[in-house]
Amino acid sequence: MRPVYMISGGITKFTKAEPRKSFRVMVKEAFDYAMRDCPKLTRERIDGTVVSYFSDHFTRQLKAGVMAVDMCGLVPKPTIRVEGGGATGGLCFQEAWRHVASGWLDCVVAMGFETMSHVNTWKGNEFIALASDTNFDYPVGGFYTGYYAMMVVRHMHEFGTTVEQLAQVSVKNHRNALHNRWAQHHYDLTIEDVRRSPMVAYPLTMLDICTMSDGAAVAILASEEVAEQVCANPVRVLGVGMGSDAMRMADRPHGEVILLKHEDPKWYKGLKYPGVHSFRAGRMACKMAYEKARIEDPREDLDFVELHDAYTSSEIQTYEDMGLCKYGDGGKFIEQGHPELTGMIPVNPSGGLIACGHPVGATGLMQAVFAFWQLQGTIAKHNEGDGYIQVKQKKSPGRRRMRGAIHSHAGTGTYVTVSILESTR
């Protein structure tokens, strides 16, 4: 595998409904944004594309991928569609990475979209729930918020996590988003606001959950040679990892924790893992990505994380999977302020899915774009001059460059991708 760099990115502002633009035009706009931001890159230098969108039900257009590609003028070059539930965007990023890392292509555009406003929210919930076992899960009352609610109820039972701790994640992410012009929701909330919003599935309220949205995002990846020629400030993809777990939550085993390098097996005596309280796929993806990127301790070796907070609960569970704190300490981790913008490791400085929205196929690529701007140090440039959410590199001996992780996650933890990006400045 050879080194791969991200050389540009673009997004549309995610919104609940964008009826004036089809998915093709949204992708084209995100693509044009990325091309404008990397003026030396010409379309001729692009060797191919990877396109991600989650649901044919939402799109009601099979082979929609190539329609986005032809709108961008990137036919007859190679293209492929990838899909993996909520992690679709993250998988798209990693597939583009593989295209370049393997030496097959030198410059690849990862493009993702979703148009979820084409059905009403309750129908959308049904489409999403079809991504659970349709023999045993969906007919019982298929509803993803219900599934995540059950996972966090168990987390609360095992570890004493509280609903206020969940709410704090919503407060943090929405507050970060006050300084992100790309975010969909700009709310200054309190814990009480979150708890008082309508209950969707106990204990998750409306403000604990991300919004189904319309939108597109694009990330352009290239070999070292292309990156050097066309980009003054590329970002290196330092390592990628991926994991999976059984479709049915009911099938998840109750065994032993998969340990990260900095963890001590003594921490987890008697803990049955992953059960339904933790995401084994997320842990697997992190372990692999950390090893590839030579990360000894993510708390020291990462400067920020953009993670998949479709629910406030899954952000807390993911702190633990990523080794930002011990399993069980996720609630305390947010309570103590560690993932805040000024904390030990800022998590979702963009506002995450909770504040930006979750047009599934675009989401993982949106995270890549925000991480790219963070590592370039260009947040203010892309954010109407507001650099408030620009993260600075930690002072850590023996590390010269700023690093961030992006984490993309599919339904109840079935597919999870983690990619580590590093500044070249």
Place this chain on the structure above:
Amino acid sequence: MAKKNPAGKRSAQGPKPAYGKVRLAETDIGTTVFRTDPLIVKDHYEIDYIHSYAEDSRFFRDLTEGKLSGSECTGCGYRFATPRAYCMECGAATRWMELPLEGRVHTWTTCYFGSEAFLKETPFNLALIEFEGVNTLLLTRLIGATEKEIRVGMTVKAKFRRLAQFKPTDVYFVPAEKP
């Protein structure tokens, strides 16, 4: 309708062309329009699948006899509360086994909102049930207890619909004692 030439006779100019005269019959099939700029219309889509439960069929048949069937691995003995043809741990084939009709709530939620198909049933409780000596769980509806009453660990027992629908909801759970 176009006027026909007398049978068998051709005018000096040859047969008169029909195009320009043909038109599609009009219908009263209209379109529901939500707004005109951009133009947003209703686009209906419906399908009946011919769905086979295939290797899982017996689970659904057994529910009609008041039996809960899970899977036991013939290789490593792992026991699955939700049936599966092959073991996730070792890959060997499984055999059917009967589950106890009493278990405990491993985790639960009350849904106040949901997918369109279940919206009219809200609020409803979902629960994952654990059984003594079984390694995995079963997803089910829990009735007879409210959000305030359900607890992780509470004992529940299986009940079956008298008139089966051949869906996993032919079995549901209720509290074993008064919550």
